[in-house]
Amino acid sequence: MWARSVLGLVSLALVVQDSLAFKAHDFKTCSQSGFCRRGRALAKRSLETQSWQSPYSIDPSTISIVDGQAVFKAGVKSSLYPDINFGLEVRVQEDGAVRVRMDEVGGLHKRYDEAASWSLIADPKISQSIQWKAGKKDIRAVYGSKKDIGVVITYEPLQITLSRGGKDQVVLNGRGLLHMEHFRKKEEAPAVEATPTPEGGEEQVVVKADNPGAWFEGAEEDALWEETWGQWTDSKPKGPESLSIDISFPNHGVVYGIPQHATRLALPTTTGENAFFSDPYRLYNADVFEHLASSPVSLYGSIPLMHAHSEESTVAVFDLVASETWIDVSHSSDKSTETHWISESGILDLFILPGPDPDAVFAQYAKLTGTAPLPAAFGLGYHQCRWNYVSSEDVRTVQKRFDEENIPVDVLWLDIEYAVDHEYFMWNEKTFPDPVEMVNDVAATGRKMVVIVDPHLKRDSNYPAFTAAQDLKVLVKPKSGEGEYEGWCWPGSSSWVDFFNPAAWDWWKSVFKPYQLEGGSWSWTKSTEDVHIWNDMNEPSVFNGPEITMPKDNIHYGGWEHRDIHNINGMLYSNLTYQAVAARSDPPKRPFVLTRAFYAGSQRFGAMWTGDNMGTWEHMAVGIKMVLANSIGGFSFAGSDVGGFFGNPEPEMLVRWYQVGAMAPFFRAHAHIDTKRREPYLLASPYKDIVYGILRLRYSMLPVWYTAFRETTVTGRPILRPQYVVFPKDKNGFDIDDQYFIGSSGLLVKPVTEKDVTETTVYFSDDQVYYDYFTFATYNGKGSHVKVPAALHQLPLFIRGGSIVSTRERPRRASSLMKYDPFTLRVALSKDGEAKGDLYLDDGETYNHQKGEYVWREFVAAKKTRNSLRISSHDLGSLKPTEAVGDSSLTTYNPKNSYAKTLDEKDVRVEKILVLGLKGNPKSVKVEGTGEDLAFEFMPAMTRAASTLVIKDPRAKITDDWTVLIQY
Numbered sequence: 001m002w003a004r005s006v007l008g009l010v011s012l013a014l015v016v017q018d019s020l021a022f023k024a025h026d027f028k029t030c031s032q033s034g035f036c037r038r039g040r041a042l043a044k045r046s047l048e049t050q051s052w053q054s055p056y057s058i059d060p061s062t063i064s065i066v067d068g069q070a071v072f073k074a075g076v077k078s079s080l081y082p083d084i085n086f087g088l089e090v091r092v093q094e095d096g097a098v099r100v101r102m103d104e105v106g107g108l109h110k111r112y113d114e115a116a117s118w119s120l121i122a123d124p125k126i127s128q129s130i131q132w133k134a135g136k137k138d139i140r141a142v143y144g145s146k147k148d149i150g151v152v153i154t155y156e157p158l159q160i161t162l163s164r165g166g167k168d169q170v171v172l173n174g175r176g177l178l179h180m181e182h183f184r185k186k187e188e189a190p191a192v193e194a195t196p197t198p199e200g201g202e203e204q205v206v207v208k209a210d211n212p213g214a215w216f217e218g219a220e221e222d223a224l225w226e227e228t229w230g231q232w233t234d235s236k237p238k239g240p241e242s243l244s245i246d247i248s249f250p251n252h253g254v255v256y257g258i259p260q261h262a263t264r265l266a267l268p269t270t271t272g273e274n275a276f277f278s279d280p281y282r283l284y285n286a287d288v289f290e291h292l293a294s295s296p297v298s299l300y301g302s303i304p305l306m307h308a309h310s311e312e313s314t315v316a317v318f319d320l321v322a323s324e325t326w327i328d329v330s331h332s333s334d335k336s337t338e339t340h341w342i343s344e345s346g347i348l349d350l351f352i353l354p355g356p357d358p359d360a361v362f363a364q365y366a367k368l369t370g371t372a373p374l375p376a377a378f379g380l381g382y383h384q385c386r387w388n389y390v391s392s393e394d395v396r397t398v399q400k401r402f403d404e405e406n407i408p409v410d411v412l413w414l415d416i417e418y419a420v421d422h423e424y425f426m427w428n429e430k431t432f433p434d435p436v437e438m439v440n441d442v443a444a445t446g447r448k449m450v451v452i453v454d455p456h457l458k459r460d461s462n463y464p465a466f467t468a469a470q471d472l473k474v475l476v477k478p479k480s481g482e483g484e485y486e487g488w489c490w491p492g493s494s495s496w497v498d499f500f501n502p503a504a505w506d507w508w509k510s511v512f513k514p515y516q517l518e519g520g521s522w523s524w525t526k527s528t529e530d531v532h533i534w535n536d537m538n539e540p541s542v543f544n545g546p547e548i549t550m551p552k553d554n555i556h557y558g559g560w561e562h563r564d565i566h567n568i569n570g571m572l573y574s575n576l577t578y579q580a581v582a583a584r585s586d587p588p589k590r591p592f593v594l595t596r597a598f599y600a601g602s603q604r605f606g607a608m609w610t611g612d613n614m615g616t617w618e619h620m621a622v623g624i625k626m627v628l629a630n631s632i633g634g635f636s637f638a639g640s641d642v643g644g645f646f647g648n649p650e651p652e653m654l655v656r657w658y659q660v661g662a663m664a665p666f667f668r669a670h671a672h673i674d675t676k677r678r679e680p681y682l683l684a685s686p687y688k689d690i691v692y693g694i695l696r697l698r699y700s701m702l703p704v705w706y707t708a709f710r711e712t713t714v715t716g717r718p719i720l721r722p723q724y725v726v727f728p729k730d731k732n733g734f735d736i737d738d739q740y741f742i743g744s745s746g747l748l749v750k751p752v753t754e755k756d757v758t759e760t761t762v763y764f765s766d767d768q769v770y771y772d773y774f775t776f777a778t779y780n781g782k783g784s785h786v787k788v789p790a791a792l793h794q795l796p797l798f799i800r801g802g803s804i805v806s807t808r809e810r811p812r813r814a815s816s817l818m819k820y821d822p823f824t825l826r827v828a829l830s831k832d833g834e835a836k837g838d839l840y841l842d843d844g845e846t847y848n849h850q851k852g853e854y855v856w857r858e859f860v861a862a863k864k865t866r867n868s869l870r871i872s873s874h875d876l877g878s879l880k881p882t883e884a885v886g887d888s889s890l891t892t893y894n895p896k897n898s899y900a901k902t903l904d905e906k907d908v909r910v911e912k913i914l915v916l917g918l919k920g921n922p923k924s925v926k927v928e929g930t931g932e933d934l935a936f937e938f939m940p941a942m943t944r945a946a947s948t949l950v951i952k953d954p955r956a957k958i959t960d961d962w963t964v965l966i967q968y
């Protein structure tokens with residue numbers, strides 16, 4: 001959640017509240033940020049200067065090849081600064097990804113080079129089969145199973161090109177914008193002429209007497225040192241250290257990724273003719289109040305991963321830098337994309353992921369940053385949140401209303417008002433006198449609670465979390481490097497734990513242990529294992545700080561400035577919270593942690609939501625695109641606040657928002673403290689009944705979500721898949737970002753995000769039949785945009801022919817009560833009359849799945865003869881051990897595992913098989929083997945609807961191999 005301009009509290013100039021709106025003046029544009037201004041000016045000069053050439057080149061005499069053949073090393077010089085040395089390293093990894101690292105050698109200071117140590121799961125394995133061939137002007141290596149990938153490092157000017165199939169795919173420094181500003185001493189500067197910019201920022205311009213590099217760097221020095229913006233001055237003690245590089249994707253007309261921005265999925269241009277946005281995309285985790293629904297402004301999280309795509313190829317770059325970064329995007333033609341990345345500090349550490357298709361890129365990225373672990377099963381249920389449920393009685397009443405209406409909910413949430421004086425862990429005893437009893441009451445129905453714990457700690461000598469952190473000396477320091485940084489947040493004057501300091505780790509984990517022994521260190525005594533955690537405000541949000549965050553010259557562990565680590569700060573916080581919640585139980589149980597700030601790697605630590613959205617149709621629509629962009633960035637467990645955080649959505653909008661939310665991996669309703677209550681049971685008919693139906697639909701589909709999660713855990717493929725991911729060669733789908741597939745289930749959804757809609761258009765890419773999930777109406781694909789009914793009660797949800805979808809259709813109050821419920825299979829026959837699908841199950845709670853305790857089945861419908869169809873079930877776990885890219889825990893499988901045994905004992909079975917699109921009248925349906933006849937009903941095909949065969953109780957246990965034979 002965010003503050004109403006709390007800046008108003010500290011700055012007299014801002015006491016008058018603006019009307020509710022994005023406060024552009026709270027955040028910098030590129031032109032107000034010295035290093036971005038310099039980077040963009042460099043790009044501009046390159047266009048204006050004939051015969052522009054990068055001043056950076058490799059000194060061939062310094063080249064060495066180490067580590068077998070895989071690592072290329074060389075010295076790099078800039079003709080502008082002949083006395084400064086840079087070192088370049090290019091490593092080809094086992095999977096063909098190329099890592100490019102460059103740093104200043106022997107500089108005045110060290111550049112931050114620890115982003116990789118946080119973000120990557122391990123040091124990537126280096127290829128053992130690379131041969132570099134040095135020539136006069138360049139050095140090159142060819143590799144890949146087809147020997148079709150090549151890397152060429154050109155010496156002068158320095159350029160690195162990745163090619164595949166004889167075509168250039170990724171070019172670094174092709175436009176000569178590489179620039180690593182070396183560390184320097186602050187010279188006796190001539191008097192600074194500060195000219196305030198129109199936006200209130202200040203440019204600090206120093207005219208250099210005689211600068212031979214002016215053609216490259218500009219004739220004037222611009223904001224190299226101390227930099228003032230509005231009321232804040234950044235001391236920049238190390239001066240300029242920014243880093244810029246151009247990355248071109250010849251032969252790729254579309255780019256995706258670099259979340260988080262409120263924008264279309266196919267990233268619009270920011271430079272060049274008719275640029276869509278005028279500022280670059282910014283990555284600088286920020287608490288942006290009432291952000292716009294279409295903007296390149298940075299939001300709460302940053303994943304510096306960009307896919308470039310065409311009909312022939314997908315490649316990606318991952319720019320592993322933790323400091324503020326701006327990215328310009330332009331197209332020199334509709335077949336090629338040029339980007340320019342400008343970062344404030346850190347070394348160059350860049351990965352080129354060679355593809356060649358989206359799935360390969362997902363695997364390559366997952367090998368670097370890991371995949372999402374399987375979540376606690378309740379995390380996929382419905383979450384009911386509000387700022388705030390104000391008392392334990394309020395919580396009980398909300399739960400009671402859900403139960404009275406017989407609608408499911410898994411988690412009840414508490415925002416900051418549960419904590420006295422916003423001191424997290426400390427219950428307000430007036431309003432929550434009985435927290436443990438309250439949680440137990442919620443847990444009694446098989447539900448959980450999530451409670452907020454923010455990273456700011458009130459500076460109160462009676463607040464044990466604060467005093468413990470103070471005693472441990474693990475609080476972030478101000479620029480002096482002495483004492484504790486003090487800023488303003490919800491509780492007033494606050495300090496922040498520096499999670500970069502290992503001394504904070506064990507302590508933080510101990511805090512979450514409920515019932516820690518008296519006399520031991522202080523811990524959250526009034527909590528239970530049914531309480532899980534919400535990490536908000538971890539950008540970090542600081543109400544009286546520059547851009548609502550910490551000053552960049554604050555000091556973290558190891559002496560690093562906040563500027564160096566800003567974008568990974570929030571990840572470390574949710575990481576430690578995630579570990580803390582797991583570690584409080586023995587053996588550990590899967591935690592649920594929701595985070596607002598994130599970075600590449602955050603997918604390992606729980607879920608994210610898109611932050612404080614507004615209750616408008618535009619925000620509803622862009623929320624889908626933001627969740628898709630997050631999926632591209634490896635962080636699938638995502639959703640946006642149902643209903644919109646700000647505002648009071650009309651019932652129609654709320655219904656649509658539930659449809660959107662139910663079709664996202666993370667499904668939570670949330671609302672600002674100033675909004676009217678809007679729990680589903682408060683709606684009038686028919687809205688209420690429609691929402692109840694959506695909630696039940698979500699619960700019936702939990703097996704689909706969980707199975708999709710298994711796949712992302714093992715392969716890194718996203719849960720939500722936009723059109724280009726599923727049909728990479730269909731260019732008509734490249735710009736489609738309002739419909740998507742759910743895992744490999746074959747389900748395609750297009751949520752409606754506009755008012756007064758009764759029908760919508762869906763794009764079906766392939767030559768296949770698609771079935772309406774509810775009515776079984778059929779549509780033929782083949783690249784058609786098809787009108788489908790989409791009145792308020794109709795969610796456009798389709799099953800692609802060839803899929804078998806497993807659901808659990810008995811309405812329950814919570815997912816934990818569905819553990820042993822029977823399944824329904826929807827067998828959606830392809831136009832060739834066949835189908836298959838998988839189903840993954842485990843206890844949803846412990847880590848026993850990592851020891852092979854799970855059930856993973858495949859269902860296959862295949863023709864036996866011209867007039868017979870076999871539907872069978874077999875064990876996938878035994879059949880093919882999976883090639884895991886990230887988490888390898890699911891590669892072990894124990895066919896006799898006790899989880900499977902429990903399902904067997906509880907007689908968990910398939911209670912119904914629904915066959916869609918059978919081409920003929922069934923004569924008999926039998927269990928193959930025993931020959932037992934099965935009861936069935938058949939509805940022949942009609943003009944617009946597929947034939948449906950319903951097989952009741954097919955005598956099919958979920959853990960058994962079985963076959964049903966249909967004669968027609």
Ligand SMILES: *[C@@H]1O[C@H](CO)[C@@H](O)[C@H](O)[C@H]1NC(C)=O
Pocket residue numbers: 117118119505571572575576579601
């Ligand atoms: C998570 O925290 C552990 C310390 O408990 C640390 O070793 C690891 O590097 C962290 N990873 C990330 C991505 O923050």
